[in-house]
Amino acid sequence: MTLGTGNGSTIRLGENSIFMKITILIISLLMTLSMVVSCSKGGSAPPPLAINCDNVAKDFSNNVNPIIQTFCNQANCHNPGSANGPGQLTNYTEVFNARAAIRSAVQSGLMPQNTTLSTSQKNTIICWIDSGAPN
Numbered sequence: 760m761t762l763g764t765g766n767g768s769t770i771r772l773g774e775n776s777i778f779m780k781i782t783i784l785i786i787s788l789l790m791t792l793s794m795v796v797s798c799s800k801g802g803s804a805p806p807p808l809a810i811n812c813d814n815v816a817k818d819f820s821n822n823v824n825p826i827i828q829t830f831c832n833q834a835n836c837h838n839p840g841s842a843n844g845p846g847q848l849t850n851y852t853e854v855f856n857a858r859a860a861i862r863s864a865v866q867s868g869l870m871p872q873n874t875t876l877s878t879s880q881k882n883t884i885i886c887w888i889d890s891g892a893p894n
Contacts, residue, residue: 812886819851819894823887826880827854827861830871844870851894862888 816822827848831837837848844864845857854861864870865884876884887893 810882810885810889812882812889815882815886817883817887817890817893819854819887819892822883823854824851826876826884830874830876830880831861833871833873836872855892855894858888858892 831848835841835843837843837846839847839849841847845860846853848854848857848861861870862885865876865881868875
């Protein structure tokens, strides 16, 4: 392939050069797409399930907060200064204010992103929220 430079001369580009640039561009786009997809569990939320909260501990400090601090208050998730989702989840007020988003994400299994909560942990959070999210 040849390109004119405007002053009468031409520049010859090898077919391999263009092919390599296109190949690199496609690979870069695919890698970017795979990183975006891998950072989310994705999928649609399952229908809400009835949870029996009769024997589930619903104390924020002793039951809910340790789960939030262990699984949510992490670097690049909901640690101090975070703008992800509902923002940082470092204390009762922040967790209380984000309770609807937390409930939805926990029940659907979309959060936490890098692990899965046990049924007991999910029930603790959901039952605490459903009981009015007391401090």
